[in-house]
Amino acid sequence: MLLLALDTATPAVTAALHDGERVLASDSRVDARRHGELLLPAVDRVLAAAGAGLRDVTAVVVGTGPGPYTGLRVGLATADTFGLALDIPVHGLCTLDGLASATGRTPEDGPFLVATDARRKEVYWRRYADARTPLGEPAVDRPAEIAAQVGGVPAYGAGAHLYPDTFDGAVPEGPGSPVHADAGALAALAAHRLAAGAELGAPRPLYLRRPDAQVPKNYKVVTPR
Template identity: 40%
Template sequence: MMKLIAIETATENCSVALLSEGQISQKQAEEPRKHAELVLPYLDELLQRSGVQKKDIEGIVFGNGPGAFTGVRIAIGVVQGLALALDVPVLGVSTLRNMAQGAWQAGIRGELLVANDARMNEVYWASFELSDAGIDQKQGDQLAAPDDLPLSGFDHAMGNAFKTFPELIEKASMTCDAEALPNAKNLLLMAHNDFNDQAMAVHEIEPNYVRHQVVRS
């Protein structure tokens, strides 16, 4: 079994996870202003607890956005440093796809809308079809004004855009989890089976900002 680590800091949730011997351990906290100081200590704690040394890590999965500019940059910076030091491949995964994975793991099935606050009175969103066979992304990561967010044809919705813009919930006839956040465990659940087929060299990774004009948050 591969030994992989995962880092997700694109939202207020600072999350780090370790896959070792087929088991996933995770440490996380909603500390939006402390991501930079928490990520590496969280990783060290997981490694120590599992008896894994950094030199044993075979790859890194990380959330590449969309999300807060600062959070995405923290993940990119940490991953670049670790991957270069350990000489391992990396894999970036969409924050919105991460959240769909969390919904699927929780047993949610049907048409899913994921929408997160993008600041500047905009939202990041994507749509998915969740079935027993897995997750099919129907609409890739997008940026839109709240009023332009498509709200019809979905069974479920999730993401902090519905907390920032509560009027969206009132307009939508679907279940909604406005507290949902991405986490590092989801990254490992998604990537561990075909990591080697999808991973790339660290110099090839890019942030998934979606918008050209980023807002520093």
């Protein structure tokens, strides 16, 4: 197996290759405005680092968010294109699950949560029992509205660091404390679930809220006479 992982749901544009046992290569660049420019070069770099070609890839896994519309669509569209061009399966995994996987936390460490920046002064977040076991569904909320639920709980991700008064258990950045999505962790989680016989999700976006662009209401229709 040679699994190509992609994620563009956070400001990190990240790609990785996994052979079913370990991460062979990974690449990340943090730039919230250049997902479309940075993703394919990242794929080229991980393939070169692993000494592989694109046609050696046997499956693709992509982070499905939640995340801002534009960045998220870059990864999903690219994954779908690879799947069609190479005639290989494309799987989807929640980006928050990939972040949780990167923490390496065990059940003995206790519950924790992951939060990413949702903009509009909101966060995307999810609670976990350990690095591979989510508790409940992903959500999007204003930090002040969830203070009672997240206070004192170990928290990872850029969303937690943006609102330290609410996420007072935010874990400082460092080894085992991810801030943005990492495709290597996403690939490792996907490989683990596939090896266990679990079905991965479809590569469909997890938005959690309506996009900013909407059809205007009560607009005047002008038709030629």
